[in-house]
Amino acid sequence: MPTTPPSPTHATGWRRPLQALALWFDTGAAPVEDGRDPDRIDWLRVLPFVGLHLACLGVVWVGFSWFALGTAVALYAARMFAITGFYHRYFSHKAFRTSRPVQFVFALVGAASVQRGPLWWAAHHRHHHRHADTEHDVHSPRHGFLHSHMGWFLTRRSFRTDLDSVRDLARFPELRLLDRYDILVPVLLATGLFGLGAWLETAFPGLGTNGPQLLVWGFFVSTVVLFHVTVTINSLAHRWGSRRFATRDDSRNNALLALLTFGEGWHNNHHHFPGSARQGFAWWELDLTYLGLRALAALGLVSDLRPVPAALRNVRREPA
Ligand SMILES: [Zn+2]
Ligand SMILES: [Zn+2]
Numbered sequence: 067m068p069t070t071p072p073s074p075t076h077a078t079g080w081r082r083p084l085q086a087l088a089l090w091f092d093t094g095a096a097p098v099e100d101g102r103d104p105d106r107i108d109w110l111r112v113l114p115f116v117g118l119h120l121a122c123l124g125v126v127w128v129g130f131s132w133f134a135l136g137t138a139v140a141l142y143a144a145r146m147f148a149i150t151g152f153y154h155r156y157f158s159h160k161a162f163r164t165s166r167p168v169q170f171v172f173a174l175v176g177a178a179s180v181q182r183g184p185l186w187w188a189a190h191h192r193h194h195h196r197h198a199d200t201e202h203d204v205h206s207p208r209h210g211f212l213h214s215h216m217g218w219f220l221t222r223r224s225f226r227t228d229l230d231s232v233r234d235l236a237r238f239p240e241l242r243l244l245d246r247y248d249i250l251v252p253v254l255l256a257t258g259l260f261g262l263g264a265w266l267e268t269a270f271p272g273l274g275t276n277g278p279q280l281l282v283w284g285f286f287v288s289t290v291v292l293f294h295v296t297v298t299i300n301s302l303a304h305r306w307g308s309r310r311f312a313t314r315d316d317s318r319n320n321a322l323l324a325l326l327t328f329g330e331g332w333h334n335n336h337h338h339f340p341g342s343a344r345q346g347f348a349w350w351e352l353d354l355t356y357l358g359l360r361a362l363a364a365l366g367l368v369s370d371l372r373p374v375p376a377a378l379r380n381v382r383r384e385p386a
Contacts, residue, residue, distance in 0.1 A: 086110035093183075093225070094246045104223040112220045114249070118180065122290050124282040131274040133266070134283035137259070141178075141288045143328075148175035149187075149296055150328050150355040151362075157184045157235055158191040161343040162359060164368040170240050180252045180289050181296065182219075183245025185235050186227040190219075193231060194300070195340055198315035205300040208316070215294075215301040252289075259284040295326050303333035310347075311338035311381075319351075329353030339378050343371035347379055 088095040089111050128134075152172035155161040164172075173184045181187060190204065197203045204224055207214040218224055227245055229236045236242055244251065263280030266273055307318030317337040324331025324346065332345040332353065346353030362368045 083110055089225070090114055091249055092246065093186075093227070093248055102222070105221050107217065107220040108222045108225070111222075111225070115220070118286060118293075119290055121282065121286040124278070125287065128276075128279040128282045130283075131279060133273040133275045134263075134279050137280060137284040138288035138291075141255075141284055142292050144175060145179040145288075145292055146296070146328050147355060147358050148172050149179055149181065149292075150330050151359055152176055153179075153181070153184055153187045154191065154330070155343055155355065155359070156368075157188040157232075159340050160234075161341055161372045162363075162368050163370045166238070168362075168367050169238075173241055173244055174251060177244050177248060177251040178255045179292055179296075181293065183227070183248040184241055185229065185232045185245040186248070188235060189228045189231040190224065193228070195337070198313075198317070198337060199304065206316075207301055207304050211301055211305070214304070215297050218300075252285075256281060256285045296330075298323055299327060299330045299333055303331060307331070307334070309334050311335070313337045321351075324352060328358070329355040335374075339374055341372055342374045344374060347374055 085095065086108070087110075090113075152169075153176045156164065156169070156172070176184055176187070194203055194205060199206045199208055203209075205214045205218040210217065260277040260281040262277075263275050263284075264277035266280070267276040303318055303320055303323055304316045305318065307320030307323070309317070310319055311334055313334060315337055317334040319334045320331045322331065323333070329345045329352070330336070332347065332351050335347045335351070336342075336345045343359055344353055344356040345351075346356065356371075359368060359371055363371055
């Protein structure tokens with residue numbers, strides 16, 4: 067069952083950087099309490115996030131190969147599906163059912179996206195739906211566009227996982243473990259890509275790849291693009307697009323974002339009925355995640371995909 071978070075310890079002098087460092091590896095470590103504003107960006111803690119972006123500059127040195135680009139695209143697609151299908155539609159909204167092993171496998175793939183653990187992600191997302199675009203919504207663009215895109219989770223206030231919001235998920239120790247040590251899976255992926263590239267360099271030199279190249283394209287570039295596309299749903303999808311339903315928030319439907327995020331861009335539909343496994347309500351609203359979930363259902367890996375109730379599809383239209 068959920069445990070109470072450790073009490074903050076008062077940090078002075080050299081203890082503060084050491085505690086920030088501890089949080090890189092163990093998100094359950096005692097938080098730093100130095101009286102600073104919890105809504106300010108916590109630069110020490112987010113240095114790895116900054117480093118992730120800087121490492122993309124490595125493309126200048128490692129060069130290009132079609133194999134490395136293909137790996138980046140494949141890892142974008144697999145992880146985007148895990149984020150949209152599982153972190154979002156399953157863990158956050160329970161829009162379908164699955165077994166504990168399948169739940170864990172997709173939690174692992176989602177964790178490889180470097181978007182924190184499944185409990186943290188779901189807890190913040192449930193909070194967003196409860197308070198969308200009100201003063202309590204931590205990532206509403208009403209509080210600043212850049213803040214809604216990425217500023218919000220760089221602050222100390224958003225660092226903790228609110229276990230009370232995700233008690234249904236917190237009863238699985240394997241999910242709590244992934245959530246607490248959220249750096250583990252990304253480091254394993256990065257190391258694996260470097261090793262694979264080094265092996266391919268000697269085993270299949272015709273591919274033109276190597277360890278550093280596969281690391282930069284497959285991990286850093288793919289992860290940074292995946293991250294920024296994912297969070298457009300918090301920022302752009304509450305600003306840019308059309309509104310089919312008169313929801314109480316600013317959510318929009320946007321075909322381009324839906325394409326890039328495998329269906330999440332039908333965000334006004336989603337805020338209208340968040341419990342559905344499907345976010346493209348009309349036949350022409352392409353929702354690749356839903357198609358993927360249908361495929362998993364055909365294989366017997368997931369079940370009970372929740373549909374959109376017919377009565378909800380055509381109500382509360384936004385006045386023209
Ligand atoms: Zn939203
Ligand atoms: Zn949602």
